[in-house]
Amino acid sequence: MTIAIELDGVGRAYGDRAALTGVSLTVEAGQTLVVFGPNGAGKSTLLRVLATLLRPTTGTANVFGCEIPREAWKVRGRIGLLGHEPLLYRELSARQNLRYHARLHQVPGARVEELLDAVGLARRADDPVSTYSRGMVQRAALARAVLHEPELLLLDEPRANLDPAAAEALEPLLANRTRVITSHDPTGGLAEADVALGLRDGRAALLAPASEVTLAQIGELYR
Amino acid sequence: MRVLSALLRKELRLELRTLESVPGMALFSVTTFVVFHFGLAQAQVEGDLAAGILVVTLLFAGMLGLNRLYVADEEQGGFDGFLLAPVDRTWLFIAKALALFTYLVVLEIVMVPAFVLLLLGPTLSLGELGPLVGILALADAGFAIIAALIGAIAVRTRARDLIGPLIALPLLVPVVIATARGLEPLLSEGAHGGVPGKWLAILALYDLVFGLLAVAVFDPLLED
Amino acid sequence: MYGKGLRGLSVATIVAVVGAFALVAFYAPMDADQGFRQKIFYLHVPMAIVALLGFIFGGLLAIQHLRTRDPKWDLRSYVAIHISLILAVGVLITGAIWAKTSWGVWWVWDEATLVSFLIVFLLYATYTPMRFAIEDRERQARYASVFAITAGAFVPICFGAVRAQQTPIHPHTFGSGDLPGPMWLTFLVSLGAMALLYYTLYRFEIATKLARGRLSSLRRQLLDDDAPVLRRSAAPTL
Numbered sequence: 001m002t003i004a005i006e007l008d009g010v011g012r013a014y015g016d017r018a019a020l021t022g023v024s025l026t027v028e029a030g031q032t033l034v035v036f037g038p039n040g041a042g043k044s045t046l047l048r049v050l051a052t053l054l055r056p057t058t059g060t061a062n063v064f065g066c067e068i069p070r071e072a073w074k075v076r077g078r079i080g081l082l083g084h085e086p087l088l089y090r091e092l093s094a095r096q097n098l099r100y101h102a103r104l105h106q107v108p109g110a111r112v113e114e115l116l117d118a119v120g121l122a123r124r125a126d127d128p129v130s131t132y133s134r135g136m137v138q139r140a141a142l143a144r145a146v147l148h149e150p151e152l153l154l155l156d157e158p159r160a161n162l163d164p165a166a167a168e169a170l171e172p173l174l175a176n177r178t179r180v181i182t183s184h185d186p187t188g189g190l191a192e193a194d195v196a197l198g199l200r201d202g203r204a205a206l207l208a209p210a211s212e213v214t215l216a217q218i219g220e221l222y223r
Numbered sequence: 224m225r226v227l228s229a230l231l232r233k234e235l236r237l238e239l240r241t242l243e244s245v246p247g248m249a250l251f252s253v254t255t256f257v258v259f260h261f262g263l264a265q266a267q268v269e270g271d272l273a274a275g276i277l278v279v280t281l282l283f284a285g286m287l288g289l290n291r292l293y294v295a296d297e298e299q300g301g302f303d304g305f306l307l308a309p310v311d312r313t314w315l316f317i318a319k320a321l322a323l324f325t326y327l328v329v330l331e332i333v334m335v336p337a338f339v340l341l342l343l344g345p346t347l348s349l350g351e352l353g354p355l356v357g358i359l360a361l362a363d364a365g366f367a368i369i370a371a372l373i374g375a376i377a378v379r380t381r382a383r384d385l386i387g388p389l390i391a392l393p394l395l396v397p398v399v400i401a402t403a404r405g406l407e408p409l410l411s412e413g414a415h416g417g418v419p420g421k422w423l424a425i426l427a428l429y430d431l432v433f434g435l436l437a438v439a440v441f442d443p444l445l446e447d
Numbered sequence: 448m449y450g451k452g453l454r455g456l457s458v459a460t461i462v463a464v465v466g467a468f469a470l471v472a473f474y475a476p477m478d479a480d481q482g483f484r485q486k487i488f489y490l491h492v493p494m495a496i497v498a499l500l501g502f503i504f505g506g507l508l509a510i511q512h513l514r515t516r517d518p519k520w521d522l523r524s525y526v527a528i529h530i531s532l533i534l535a536v537g538v539l540i541t542g543a544i545w546a547k548t549s550w551g552v553w554w555v556w557d558e559a560t561l562v563s564f565l566i567v568f569l570l571y572a573t574y575t576p577m578r579f580a581i582e583d584r585e586r587q588a589r590y591a592s593v594f595a596i597t598a599g600a601f602v603p604i605c606f607g608a609v610r611a612q613q614t615p616i617h618p619h620t621f622g623s624g625d626l627p628g629p630m631w632l633t634f635l636v637s638l639g640a641m642a643l644l645y646y647t648l649y650r651f652e653i654a655t656k657l658a659r660g661r662l663s664s665l666r667r668q669l670l671d672d673d674a675p676v677l678r679r680s681a682a683p684t685l
Contacts, residue, residue: 015584053306054447069446077309085300089233091240103229104308372597376590381580390577390594393570394601397608404612425608436600440593443513447586
């Protein structure tokens, strides 16, 4: 039982405003943590801290046994983030964007082609991202997130902008690794979760194995 | 090195696709020569006046480049994308500096002939071209280093188009001094003894000191 | 709690400053060439030296901040630069006065120190607006430190470059070459007094800011979110 994520009293403040306060949790390797909560509850902040993009202002955070961000350089290559921003240059094509990220992560070019096929963008791969529909952008961003086969995937509403068929087709790409997923869908979210975290005003209002969490409890978060 | 090449390819590819920086800088410089002509009421300039006009125009065109340098990254999540990669963050600075250096060189290919055509009195002999290129290259390196550093500061600051040049201009005064004084003999009428070595030395020293300094302090700018 | 030893420092500073003034006014001999107006030298040059050292000091403090990420170092760096900036304005003003009384013009371009100070002043004048334009405190402090280090390294280079471009034909200089004994003494005392003044102001401002920060934090704790937001300033709060 390896621990993938360990947070102890993690907080992140912006000046006087605290986006996260005292969040403590443990996620084992291979588990899926689903994070619920209203907008502004701190879900995206939590993901960014886990992605080593944000330094916690209080508490300690460990990913794969390394303290972040102090030792972040050791684990960065093992983490993939799909956030609100697709992190793609709009004037370049999907292929050019993915090739750029592939080179940064030392991933062979063949993997780029493989993913372009897998997400269904092979045909439009050479058009600038600015010409893509929102669903296509999401798919390209997803490809970027899993390009380097990360052991930990951080997904901020991964199915946004995707129709159910597309979302289902992409499931295999997201499976078989430790995942932290934010979700606004209580039923769907609980179904795929091993552990559920409910954030409210930056604090953990709910943290339990998914099997013990009821839909009503999730609903409470949004009240 | 692989990282640097990936970053640089992305930079140049983006610039080629969007043409956001170089054409604007080139057009700006030619227009500025026209403005100088009318502002100074001079049909032809030589010597220190010529050197001054050339350097100042290069400087201000460089400021335009500084303002554009990190905008795509800031607005399209390029910083995050880079920060997620398991690479040394200093490569971003080096890539940006090299990119701007390239833009300035391309700019000069347009700007210097335009200057010779529009404003320069004395003819520029072929023998003088070598030293001219040399000085401009050292000056471009200085501009590029400062712009890559200050641009990163400015892009995440309010009023970024203003604060960038405000900070960069005083920092670049030594480059202006050395470049202008160095170019002066090249742009003067008649034979001369060549560029005094001290200006090349000052430029080289400046580039070295600020190059090393920027590499040392760049990292903290990228965290959030 | 804050401002330990400030009273002693203040007294020492007052003594030193008064002493320096006395020496300048009554002890230092009149300059053969320039007469009484040369005495501004005892104000201008110490101010310049202390201001320059202060800027470099601010850069060193900034290095400490980046190494430890402790906001106290950022506060120290900010205050060091702040006070040096005020002294720099003083240098420009006293320099202008000296130029006017010596050569009849308010500004000269061939006094290397004065010109370098103008450039350095223009650079550091952007420090506070830059801080003000970054809302996130932690990032503001980090960026300010990068600025302070870069600017600190720039100071000597600027002086070197300006000096290098000076034409050797009759430069205007404020500097007096060899100083006779009594002048040296007066100069050293003035320099010491200026340095003491700088340090006292530095300690004072830090103490004030720390106290004010503590006050804000107490108000916030007592009043919860009802505490009115005090006027936003560029200065770091702890």
